[in-house]
Amino acid sequence: MPLVIKDEYPEKLFRDDGKRLDGREKDELRPIKMEVGVLPNADGSAYLEWGNNKIYAAVYGPREVHPHHLSKPDRGILRVFYRMATFSVFERKRPAPGRREKEISMIISDCLKPVLFLELYPGTAFEIYINVLDADGGTRCACTTVAALALADAGIPMRSLVTAVAVGKIDGELVTDLSGIEDKAGEADLPCAITWFNEELSLLQFDGNTNLEEFSKSLSLAKDAMHKIYEIQLDALKKKYIEIQEEFNGGEKN
Amino acid sequence: MMNIKRVISTIEKNYILSNLKKDQRLDGRDLWQQREWSVKSNVIASAEGSAEVSLGKTQVITGVKYDVGTPFPDLPNEGVCTFMAELLPLASPLFERGPPNEQSIELARVVDRGIRHADCVQTKKLCIKEKKAVYIIFVDIYVINYSGNLIDAGGISSLTALISSKIPEGKWENDEVVWTGKYLTGDTLVNELPIVFTYGKIDDIIFFDPSLPEELVLDGRISISVTEDKITSIQKSGVATFSIEEVEMLGKKSMDFGKKLRKDLNLWQYKL
């Protein structure tokens, strides 16, 4: 039976004052908070709040491969498990992973592989568990961003971090960082991620309709946003250590 | 302690047991002391009710969602409240991915029974139209960090999530459910405050609120749910045996702990 209140979207996605429904400008990001080393039992971990998204990521590895037949003799494997909690969405989601979660797991895994040196760890597995506890648009980008932090926190050698963001088109206008409503009710959705060591895209999907000019502009909006989000990632990685250094500052050695 | 593995070292078990015999635990508690609680509600915007609870370093996040469905034929004017627990792999390398295993099923069922038999959730108030439409309330417990004693943490987080719930109120009109514009809140849903307390046993020593290293070496465990004046459910697990006197003693202790904890936590403050 349908729920008492239906999941309905407003007619217009812009307010009368020209701002988006949550008060943002077209190129503005939602508030983002990140923290590393939050889960003591994992090898590496990170937590992210991005708008209403709340996501934990944990890394285990290198470890033995289970099931064994998946192991590769000449390199390590990377397995990503993107899962959404039952209460993370408007209508309760079944606990078991669905096709969408499995597809996104694979996309995120392909996105992160280029920064790792899997060939140095033959016969082993790196596992990333990403759990979305509260979802509000752009979860695959938020998950990629927090997973990269968790990998760094685990001390796994990386060529660089990876940063992701979703840009899109709502009511004919190009905007940065789609919220849940904008994602569902908008006209185009472009999630993408950049690997900083070569400044190329390692995650790229698109759903909707845009012309070539709009598409170019979207990528440029994305690049600007990714630089800003990257700063937040760097700060989260360093913050913990720098705060302790400052507390006991006995003279900088450079 | 050592990295959590399935095989526990003999010296670790000996260390824990020899200290318990002297009334000592590595985290400084005595045998009847519980770790510190931390409770936050309304942490999940998408859920109708939610709570993030820590007991020591054990951390769980519980969310309440609802659905509208047809009632059970033998309970035509009652809603349903159902519990689920997921032991997320990120909480511990001991938790494997995949469908719920014995441990997560036991966690969900023990928390469920403690709450159900206290007549805690008012399922009769969850009926929209007899025989046609009732609320189904889902209480889903996600373990975020495992540091021993998931049951007690699961219990408090479920209660808090239910108390903090805000569920759209429906009425039956023209053969369908329509929103009244109002919400059902925690005081409609929750009637009693049953609390579950878990004790571990190694050899013949019983102790309260096992931490992770203790939980991994204990011989047996017993969880007792209590309201202000009644025992509402008990679960004993593991190979250890408990004497009748021990069980009665633990029942009385649980009642006393319950009175104190209800005051200390004051869970009704989380009602919206």
Added chain:
Amino acid sequence: MEDEKEEINENPTTDASDDVDVDEFEDEETSRNLVVPGEILTEDTKNFLPGRGTIFNKDRTKIISLNIGLKQVRRNYINVIPLRGFYTPRPGDKIIALVTDKNPVKYICDINSKDKGILKPKNTVARGKPRRYRGGPPDRHDNNTDKYKIGDILIVKVLSADRLNKPELTTVGKYLGKRRDGLVITIDTPKIPRVIGRAGSMIKMLKNLTKSNIFVTQNGRIWLKGEDIAHERLLIDAIRKIEKEAHTVGLTDRMSIYIENEKKIRGMN
């Protein structure tokens, strides 16, 4: 990516019982400059080479950090001393092993790395004449796995370790063998040198001030035994504090002040 198949060397280079005096965290050449993966360490590739934890970029115009850690310049090498990482066994390492399985021809041990360690019976008994008892055969365990049980904690040395084979261990040697009491804790592997300190200064101080016996090993595991649980608790708290502040200066002095203070606060002597 073919030219980037360098060995990435992540292990601490100290060993408790050998009193080797390298604590890279206290090194003159280690800065307090915190770097992260992908961070550019220098663009002066004429004068510098990538050392530990670093790599050239694709066109060899920059040296990049691979880890989160502290930048270190040693002669013309730029290194990164990692603050986080996992243990990789190397021959000669003294480590703590937990026997998790055994069959008649070998023990299988958890050594806090991706591979399990293998301990063969011949490596559990010193060579030489077997002790003889009146009547009865000599008591040798060099051809059976009766000596140790599942759940035993052993201090072992790594005999061999490479990418293709599981590491092989031995309990024959000074300080090696089964531990019958005490407890074992695990810390971040890269922080182990800090717990030892330059010329063993930190570990000596910890032993004296907490009146405890401590054995620090390469795989992040530390065996300890104090005169009572209060001392053990204090020692563990102290080690966790070292783990958290490993990247700061003046740590050894600060730790001895911390321990003295805590002893007062906790009413210990």
